[in-house]
Structures are given as C-alpha cells and as structure tokens.
Amino acid sequence: MxxxxxxxxxxxxxxxxxxxxxxxxxxxxxxxxxxxxxxxxxxxxxxxxxxxxxxxxxxxxxxxxxxxxxxxxxxxxxxxxxxxxxxxxxxxxxQGSSNTVRTDSLVGSEASVITAIPADGYGQVRLSHNGHLVTISACSTTAIGAGERVWISEVLTPTAVGVEPIDALPAAGEGQ
Incomplete structure (x- = not known):
C-alpha cells in the first residue's frame, strides 16, 4: 500500500x-x-x-x-x-469572448459621460456593449458635463468617438 x-x-x-x-x-x-x-x-x-x-x-x-x-x-x-x-x-x-468590442460597432449606442467633455475637446464616456464595460475617449462640438447621457454619433479614431447629447437625437418620424 x-x-x-x-x-x-x-x-x-x-x-x-x-x-x-x-x-x-x-x-x-x-x-x-x-x-x-x-x-x-x-x-x-x-x-x-x-x-x-x-x-x-x-x-x-x-x-x-x-x-x-x-x-x-x-x-x-x-x-x-x-x-x-x-x-x-x-x-x-x-474559452473566451467571441464578442470583441470594435469601435465601429459602438455608433448609435447610449453612454454616460464620466469625464466632462469641453466644446471641441475630449473627455471620456462609459457604456456597456455586448457584455463588456467600455470606457473610451469622446469628443463633442458642445460642452457636456460629467454624468450626462450621450449617444455615439461617429467614430473618430480607433480609440475615440464623437458624441451628441441624448436630447439631440432626432424624434421618431422627423426627417422623413
């Protein structure tokens, strides 16, 4: 034994x-x-x-x-x-995630501003996308304060996006 x-x-x-x-x-x-x-x-x-x-x-x-x-x-x-x-x-x-976050897939997503965005300057936004918490640099033509909701309107670079305030979204039926 x-x-x-x-x-x-x-x-x-x-x-x-x-x-x-x-x-x-x-x-x-x-x-x-x-x-x-x-x-x-x-x-x-x-x-x-x-x-x-x-x-x-x-x-x-x-x-x-x-x-x-x-x-x-x-x-x-x-x-x-x-x-x-x-x-x-x-x-x-x-195992691993097959849902890799790509910057171009973020357009149209809603995010929260975590670092204030000055007019024509950069700040940061955070959002949940495909189960991933994403923090990315953001630029806007208008000043947006921290904590405000925004939507991603364009991809500027692989690490930065353009955002607009959530109230700037066109209402359903407008522009048609």
Missing amino acids: TTFLIIGGAGVVLLGIALVVGDVLDGVLGSAEGLFDSDVFSTAGLAGLVGGFGFGGAIGLGVSGLTPVGVLTGLLLGIALAYGSTRLTRVLRH
Whole structure:
C-alpha cells in the first residue's frame, strides 16, 4: 500500500508543479509534433493519471487486500481523472469572448459621460456593449458635463468617438 501512496503523492506534487509552471511543461510536452497534439499528455492529465493510479490503487488494495485489484482500481481511477482534468483544462484554455468590442460597432449606442467633455475637446464616456464595460475617449462640438447621457454619433479614431447629447437625437418620424 505504501508504494501506491507514494505514487499518489507524486501525482499531487506533479499537480502542484503544473499549477506553478504548467504552461512551460505543456510547451515542452507539446514540442513533439503529432505525439502530443491531442492534449493527452498535458501536465494536468499526467498529474491526474499518476495521482489517480496511486490513490485508487491504495483504495483498491486496502478494500480487497489483492494487489491486482489495487492495480486495476488505480488504472481505472487514474484514466478517469486524466480524462477529466484534460477536458477541463482544454475547456478553460479555449474559452473566451467571441464578442470583441470594435469601435465601429459602438455608433448609435447610449453612454454616460464620466469625464466632462469641453466644446471641441475630449473627455471620456462609459457604456456597456455586448457584455463588456467600455470606457473610451469622446469628443463633442458642445460642452457636456460629467454624468450626462450621450449617444455615439461617429467614430473618430480607433480609440475615440464623437458624441451628441441624448436630447439631440432626432424624434421618431422627423426627417422623413
């Protein structure tokens, strides 16, 4: 049983190393083209396999008293933990927002002025767009105080927009 516990402890140590320098180790493991492309040998997967084998083997041996049962239990638990940890790390690595905020998509959006905008000068506005809180430089032909609501009328640069006071919006039916 001691051997299984030492192997399980090695899995825990490998998991600790994976948490600290896992990306470096995964880069080394992934450098052999073709063999490691499927993330089967990710650091988290190896830690799950080794730890699961060690502790599962100790449980199987402790319950049955038979080494082959301990080895089989360890292999089953190790493979399950390796698969689960590999899937989880793959999901976490590949998650991200596909809703990247682009300045040109902000035209027509409502925003709040957070830094006063002087006439023909720059201030800042904040708005929520596609689930992102966006703060961007803003310019206006009229002075607009902090806290006022505005709408984005044009894109000036990738980091600045033109705004108008919300009351300057044309009413429905006007201009048609």
